[in-house]
Amino acid sequence: AQKVTQAQTEISVVEKEDVTLDCVYETRDTTYYLFWYKQPPSGELVFLIRRNSFDEQNEISGRYSWNFQKSTSSFNFTITASQVVDSAVYFCALFMNRDDKIIFGKGTRLHILP
């Protein structure tokens, strides 16, 4: 069955520290799609990244980077030099064309302390 596990329910770090949010997924498909979304305290859902299973390169966007490891079925998200504005709930998600729907993990609440 397809599933997304975010084992870290809540993380607190001091500003400027690096932090990694873990995501482990399960799927039987060879083609699938992974995402990260951010939900700040204001409540809207903000798209951060999409990773197609057939892409080769890992992604970096400013202070954000993502590490996709097929061998361990993981798609981890690292924030470098964290800032208070990074405080939010972060969701990892999985999509297969066979299912026609995005499945979300339970989210990790990240607190960046000043």
Place this chain on the structure above:
Amino acid sequence: DTAVSQTPKYLVTQMGNDKSIKCEQNLGHDTMYWYKQDSKKFLKIMFSYNNKELIINETVPNRFSPKSPDKAHLNLHINSLELGDSAVYFCASSPSARLGTGKRSPLHFGNGTRLTVT
């Protein structure tokens, strides 16, 4: 211009009432969804429609009935509201139900409707 708009933003009502949440998208997308986010922040799909046709209907009580008058609208009607229905409901749209190559999010979310049942 708002791409996916939901109304109302907040909805407070009493148990037993019937209420509707409206959703409209101006992106020309074929597929629309309703997601429910509970108090623990868990996001779960409820329904999806593709060109006004029901595609996904997860295990949702019959009191919840989606209505799609055209492909730009997907409204959610809830009968006999219960305390456990209190949640944030997100509408979303997608160009199609299938993904290929590309780097964009398949889903465009509305800003959510916070429903409180007292």
